[in-house]
Amino acid sequence: MKLKPLMALSLTGVFVLSACGEDADTGAEADDDAADESTTETESEEAPSGQLEIRGSDTMVNLGQAFAETYMSEANEAAGLSVTGGGSGTGIAALINDDVDLAQSSRLMADEEIQEASDNNVDVHRFIVGRDGLGVATHPENPVDELTVDELKDIFVGEVTSWDELGWEDGGDISLYSRQSNSGTYVYFNENIMDGEDFGSGAQYMSGSSAIQEAVAQDESAIGYIGIGYFDDSINAVDIAADEDSDYYTPLEEENVNSGDYPIARPLNFYTNGVPDGLLEHYLTWVTQDERAGDVLMDTGFYHLTDDDEEQNEEKFSELGLNE
DSSP states (O other), X not given: OOOOOOOOOOOXXXXXXXXXOSSOOOHHHHHHHHHHHHHHHHHHHHSOOEEEEEEEOSTTHXXXXXXXXXXXXXXXXXXXXXXXXXXXXXXXXXXXXXXXXXXXESSOOOHHHHHHHHHTTOOEEEEEEEEEEOEEEEOTTOOOOEEEHHHHHHHHTTSOOBXXXXXXXXXXXXXXXXXXXXXXXXHXXXXXXXXXXXXXXXXXXXXXXXXXXXXXXXXXXXXXXXXXXXXXXXXXXXXXXXXXXXXXXXXXSHHHHHHTOSXXXXXXXXXXXXXXXXXXXXXXXXXXXXXXXXXXXXXXXXXXXXXXXHHHHHHHHHHHTTTO
């Protein structure tokens, strides 16, 4: 099954939600709606008010906006959350400069970023909010539907430059599409697939995952890499094997990603400055523990936390004395 992403939502702090449909609910349906509204009102009355500025990963921007919309409409109507992209590096830099409350990142912070944060008296804490299988995208007319990690590296460093080297005789030269260097997806792919080597000559560097998705959909010779939340029927997700002796797996099945069988999987992260309190603590608790946040993950094309992810979050909450 291919997963389709939500379109990016425009968040300005307060959402106006309207009912749909012409027929009024009756009987049990009306009772259920009343109960839901009562629960939302009770949650909002108990939840802290305020504003949060959130910035970072383009891979996560649709997810972050959907988290925020659901949280504000169903758990805390008194909150105002603004979520923007720009890349993981942009979000982390904003956190280090104390310009945002929360950074969204599809990669781990680098040692030098952690040091810079410390130099700025920024006390960084990480929370895992979901799982992503980084997908390799090709045009639907491309018959090469399986690649090993080594073959993938050879393609992107420019060792393999023509599709006929991979069995597609009429494929012509390979068109490489990559994210820009401020992207967490770029950093993850470069470090984990390319071993830090340079991209092949002629690689085209795109400003966002949507741009790669659109370019690959229009270019039969294309190959690119994007988060699974950006796959739809206009592109193909290549099955990947860890090596030539391993089985091939698709990233479009949660079990493959969360088990580690699909070899290009990563956590999705929130970073904070200092111990979260008030609204930020309430929001982080909701994102990491509420079932509705898990539904948002699946609806936007990402996957639930693994048991290890949940354990790491529990240890972090305990370390910081949260939810006590």
